Amino acid sequence: MGKRQVPKKILVAVTGASGMLYLQSFLTAIADLDLVVHGICSEAGQKVLGLEKGITPQDLPAVSTWFDCRDFGAPPASGSSGYDAMLVLPCSMGTLAAIAAGISANLIQRCADVMLKERKDLVLVVRETPFNRTHLKNMLAVHDAGAIICPPMPGYYLQPASLEEAADTFSWRLADQVGIDIPGRRRWGTEE
């Protein structure tokens, strides 16, 4: 496969898994870049975002438009809308299961289904611990359908000094997955 195009238009879907630190880190990292970023947040996602960060989706940086998770008429529900990549960040086991089964019961699940059928980048930041057999089978199913399973596992070799720094190293890896170059990011083997 050739090098991926830099996405101009990306969709960030927030579900009700723990790990909103990673969402905030990623959106902050891409906030000043030349991208169109749209968002969808499930009801559970709003609850967990409030619990973990004390904010609403509208308080997050980078996202210019938030679509209602029940609105199947929103642009990204159609393959013709031209999104280059979609991240589900964080991705609950419930949403993972729905994507694996092609259920499309809300806008997030529908959009993920669209990305897979259009052969566009779909990255699932799945979060649960431990995983049961169903979770593992669903991850393999979506991997086989073309998605990238990218759990929030920071690398420690850059020696992050805080949770925030650790989350940032993960955000850089996430950006790599959808062809976004974050200026100034650290890469192993490129520093003195």
Ligand SMILES: Cc1cc2nc3c(=O)[nH]c(=O)nc-3n(C[C@H](O)[C@H](O)[C@H](O)COP(=O)(O)O)c2cc1C
């Ligand atoms: C504080 C909190 C943390 C949660 N963490 C997780 C999690 O890490 N992974 C997960 O799969 N579900 C988690 N859940 C449960 C999901 O929110 C729940 O299954 C919900 O139905 C997911 O819906 P959604 O995928 O439409 O957002 C959590 C719920 C709460 C309230």
